[in-house]
Amino acid sequence: MKLTTTLLATTALSVAAGAVAAQEMTIVSWGGAYSKSQLKAYHEPYTEKTGVTIINDDSSAEAVAKLRAMNEAGNVTWDVVDVVAADAIRLCDEGLAMEIDPDTMLAPAPDGTSAAEDFGDLLVSDCYIPQIVYSTTVGYRTDMVGDTPPTDICAVFDLEAYPGKRSLEKRPINNMEWALLCDGVAKDAVYDVLGTPEGQDQALAKLDTIKDSVIWWSAGADTPQLLADGEVVMGSTYNGRLFSVIEEQKQPVAMLWDAQVFDLDGWIIPTGLSEERQKAALDYIMFATDTQRLADQAKYISYGPARASSAPLVGKHAELGIDMAPHMPTDPENAKNTFLYNYEFWADYRDDIDAKFQAWLAK
């Protein structure tokens, strides 16, 4: 008797859970301030509008591997996933992300411009809906550089003018490009040179000149921490991280926008979702990547919206009340000398150059 009741109760519960599941959605992102900005700008308004509960999962750092494992197990539990562009290309190649037709699946701009045109060149993969433009750039301690603060990227390689440790990411991307730029290679020739073994050696040789003074980071929070501790004089990281060190924590740090490398962060929808869940995911994407929503995100974090039509709508920081436009990597004052990350190139050369880079590091 008791057993029957328990069985009945559990069945009822699981049926109820099934019904609730339709109203729930798991969205994967990076956590921290970034997830918070998405919660405020996208999730909360979406829940208010549709009643769908959004569950946050901070797993973006391992998203590619986890999605593959889920896909192989035939049980994809994520509905929408936030990844950087390079990962999106890899997921799309592996057939783990669904293809998106920007004109039917994304909202047009308020003036009627089609989504494909509004996002423009930033639609770097068939499966990718970009949200923000961020940049990897260098920050430096204003109190450790003397009277001549650095103005260009080659200060990173100049141990005489700026002695002390610097922090760089423990992977070849960005470092190799900067090394070549500072070794006299012209900006438009960088990837041609980097595609040759001699060019790779040249970049590593340039990095060799500062190797002993570099602390290699692997988490985005490392450089801000090292700068705050005075452990390094300068270091590369994402511009949003530097913004919070400078404006929120008021540390004596300034940004060297020179040769900042633009990159994208955005959404993919995994393949292998049920029709119903896919529809729900697409509905969310349609809502969360429209012009107003993308502009809203910039109130909470200093990354530039990926739509051209969102740029004029960027306002003030929601808590600090400062004007956000000058802190955007895309602001004309900051974007005087920028460097565009070449996705095709790195999709091909990532494994090869990474093996060389790691061998060089271990030497």
Next chain:
Amino acid sequence: MSDTTDTGPVLAADGTPLKRSLNRALRRQKMRALMLIAPLLLFVLLSFILPIGKMLTRSVQNDIVADTLPLTVVELNAWDSDSGDLPGENVYAAFVSDMVVAIEDKKHTRLGTRLNYESTGMSSLFRKSGRKIKKLDPATDGPFKDTLIEISEGWGKVETWREIKTHSVRTTNGYFLNAIDMRRTPEGAQAQPEDKRVLIKLFGRTLWMSLIITGSCILLAYPVAWILANLPMRTSNMLMILVLLPFWTSLLVRTSAWKVLLQQQGVINEILVWLGMIDDANRLVMINNQTGTIIAMTHILLPFMILPMYSVMQTIQPTYLRAAKSMGATNWTAFWRVYFPQSIPGIGAGSILVFILSIGYYITPEIVGGTKGVFISNRIAYHISYSLNWGLAAALGAILLAVVLLLYWCYDKIVGIDNVKLG
């Protein structure tokens, strides 16, 4: 003794031979024991052996080329890859037929990624060509050789086809070769170019540093375990909490704490500078190198050494030491000849635990290891999470597992595994 009993087997009370009856009873007992451990056995099988086995088979599994390009692979078999000539139209035609199907299923880019691990440029070659090959009709649009070469000059390179042919086998040794800094080529196994060799070095470093970590754990843990085992219960329980407290603290917190302590603007350097023991300009570099990894990992793994040592030392009778001394042994002789041999099983158990744990460590070397203090597991993690080259990750993991088993075997031969006690 009468001869009647010798003629037949001994019978049980019910008339069956005693041997069979006993066997039956024993079997029933065994079955019951098996039933009792069945849940655990099933759990271990399903959650441990099966997934590990499945992962390990990836290190040789290579179905993707033959599955995605079935017709091409057959045609390529007849092509002499050493001739220096491009394959004939039959290969190109088969390739287009295969690709049209593969593009439909979105599999061609996966194949491109797979081949890109071996030869840079394959990824974009397949991705870009896919968009154009999609529009071709294998039945009517031939001949394809020139069409394909026009789509991308990559298809006009002998290298491309040699690469496809080399990796078209269903069971490959390619991943294992990659894992030991070699690669599979049409001419057999060859060494990687020198500037890409890093994995053997990392294997060696992982083993060497794990040994150092195990050694420093022994040195630090022995006196602590000795004090714990010889103090009165009340005090030793108090001290035991001090050993266990870090054990219960999150790994990441402890590793980050070492960062705060060891970095150049960190607590230790600040104190040394303040005391005037080192110059402000010459602060010690204790982190982001091997020293950092050894210090942090020794600290983290120390409880795994102390606990087995402690439980073994507790069983050593203090009367033995007193007896040795009463017969004229010095303190040192009494310790070295009487106490130490009895504590060896604890050292053995602790060493195996610490060594095996540290050989697979990943997060601590990643955070405090810099460039010289990272382990092979950091590369495995890279291939699992970023490059998605799970075949290579599986091969690296298989080698690591083999090395551990080999060392375990050596340990058994030299020290004897019976000589290991956890208490």
